[in-house]
Amino acid sequence: MNPCRAEFLVEDYDLPATLASGQAFRWREQDGGWNGVIGGRWVRLRAEPGRIVAETAAPVSDWKWLRHYLQLEVNLAEIHGVFPRGDEALQTAARACAGLRLLRQEPWECLASFICSSSKQISQIQQIIALLARRFGEPVPVPAGQEPAWSFPGYARLAEVSQSALRECKLGFRAPYLCGTAQKLAAGQVDLARVAGLSLEEARAELLKLPGVGMKIADCVLLFGYGFAEAFPVDVWIMKALRRHYFPRRRVKPARLRRFIRGHFGPQAGYAQQYLFHYMRTKA
DNA sequence: TCCCAGGCTGCTT
DNA sequence: AAGCAGCATGGG
Numbered sequence: 001m002n003p004c005r006a007e008f009l010v011e012d013y014d015l016p017a018t019l020a021s022g023q024a025f026r027w028r029e030q031d032g033g034w035n036g037v038i039g040g041r042w043v044r045l046r047a048e049p050g051r052i053v054a055e056t057a058a059p060v061s062d063w064k065w066l067r068h069y070l071q072l073e074v075n076l077a078e079i080h081g082v083f084p085r086g087d088e089a090l091q092t093a094a095r096a097c098a099g100l101r102l103l104r105q106e107p108w109e110c111l112a113s114f115i116c117s118s119s120k121q122i123s124q125i126q127q128i129i130a131l132l133a134r135r136f137g138e139p140v141p142v143p144a145g146q147e148p149a150w151s152f153p154g155y156a157r158l159a160e161v162s163q164s165a166l167r168e169c170k171l172g173f174r175a176p177y178l179c180g181t182a183q184k185l186a187a188g189q190v191d192l193a194r195v196a197g198l199s200l201e202e203a204r205a206e207l208l209k210l211p212g213v214g215m216k217i218a219d220c221v222l223l224f225g226y227g228f229a230e231a232f233p234v235d236v237w238i239m240k241a242l243r244r245h246y247f248p249r250r251r252v253k254p255a256r257l258r259r260f261i262r263g264h265f266g267p268q269a270g271y272a273q274q275y276l277f278h279y280m281r282t283k284a
Numbered sequence: 285t286c287c288c289a290g291g292c293t294g295c296t297t
Numbered sequence: 298a299a300g301c302a303g304c305a306t307g308g309g
Binding site: 118212233235 | 289293
């Protein structure tokens, strides 16, 4: 098995911040690089000045899948350019998060990951996802000397797994959610491929049919898995940021908050959300 | 020991 | 529509 290597010229790409910002949960830092699995391929990424160096275990002839995952073609300046002008809090967060990008993940893995995420810290989500892959995924080739790695199990596989087996992967009360969602997908009651072609509202409604999926998790999948740029996941950190910057010492009702988000952040609300989230979590 | 974590569900008001 | 307990598990 010949390892394979490629270089991608990038401007304005903060790889560590991107891979560790709570969007994806399979990246591990090792010796100054990041090891992960994308779509059944082991990948190691390393940031160098002006470029990203990628190594795989298996030969690769077309790197389109990685360019897409990393969203290399996205122009961050254009995105920042449509943020609301007078919003100093957002501008500050965006400057502090320069080079942080939204990844484009496989929808099922993204969905399953965020079902596991509810009321968990990022480090614990990483542990859960690692346990699921090791136990139910398929081994993937890795270069000599590297830790073994597994693909993320498909929903058909998880649909035949017992809740107690999932609880052994530390899912806790989320076990029936992941189980139920996998079974519903396996039964064809929701089609993840079809979601990509729907409007934001229709797509969200479709995901909300799945057990364990509420507004927050649905918007995470819409943003990180499907690239709906206006999706705006609201978790406890974003709530803190919104209250601090936009509703100081006032109590905000959920309906009003949703209206504010829709009206204020604009067509790239998802990026705005990620910057506010990352800034609040790491720098504020 | 206590509080909290990239929440959702079902029940009450 | 809004508020809230309960749900596992582990970090700080």
